[in-house]
Amino acid sequence: MIRSELILKLAEENPHLYQRDVERIVNTIFDEITDAMSRGDRVELRGFGAFSVKKRDARMGRNPRTGESVKVEEKHVPFFKTGKLLRDRLNGK
Amino acid sequence: MSEKTLTRMDLSEAVFREVGLSRNDSSQLVESVLAHMSDALVEGEQVKISSFGTFSVRDKAARVGRNPKTGEEVPINPRRVLTFRPSHQMKDRVVAGNKR
Numbered sequence: 406m407i408r409s410e411l412i413l414k415l416a417e418e419n420p421h422l423y424q425r426d427v428e429r430i431v432n433t434i435f436d437e438i439t440d441a442m443s444r445g446d447r448v449e450l451r452g453f454g455a456f457s458v459k460k461r462d463a464r465m466g467r468n469p470r471t472g473e474s475v476k477v478e479e480k481h482v483p484f485f486k487t488g489k490l491l492r493d494r495l496n497g498k
Numbered sequence: 499m500s501e502k503t504l505t506r507m508d509l510s511e512a513v514f515r516e517v518g519l520s521r522n523d524s525s526q527l528v529e530s531v532l533a534h535m536s537d538a539l540v541e542g543e544q545v546k547i548s549s550f551g552t553f554s555v556r557d558k559a560a561r562v563g564r565n566p567k568t569g570e571e572v573p574i575n576p577r578r579v580l581t582f583r584p585s586h587q588m589k590d591r592v593v594a595g596n597k598r
Binding site: 427446453 | 538544577580581587
């Protein structure tokens with residue numbers, strides 16, 4: 406399923422809404438999650454899962470082609486943990 | 499870093515603010531989005547949200563695990579797990595936003 410298919414499904418279920426509004430709704434939801442993580446916040450959606458940000462410490466990396474050592478700065482990466490309900494559903498419980 | 503936790507309520511509040519639906523409709527729409535995504539994943543489908551990321555389901559084989567506290571061997575049944583791969587845009591925004 407891709408973004409446009411998700412929008413289509415929601416539009417079918419909500420005939421009282423314009424499709425462009427459904428689009429804005431879906432975009433708002435995903436933008437809000439990304440915005441939260443870019444502030445370092447968590448987004449916890451019970452039953453579905455939780456989005457959070459993990460810190461990766463600075464380290465010495467290596468250029469695999471030249472073998473040269475390069476300094477990799479500390480950085481933050483997005484992380485998702487599946488919620489219990491969805492995990493159980495995936496396994497037919 | 500502020501370290502706040504957002505919930506469904508914050509998402510539906512954003513929908514209410516941005517789109518001007520009633521609060522009730524807004525929270526129902528947030529719920530529907532999560533339900534459709536979950537249903538697709540349970541069906542084994544991949545969910546690909548451009549500029550956000552991709553959720554996919556992977557099959558894990560059975561293996562013998564170990565209780566790290568007691569050292570006891572325990573069988574781990576085959577199972578399906580969900581993985582999320584953030585898009586480049588999301589990664590870049592998270593890196594940029596969390597720079598000291």
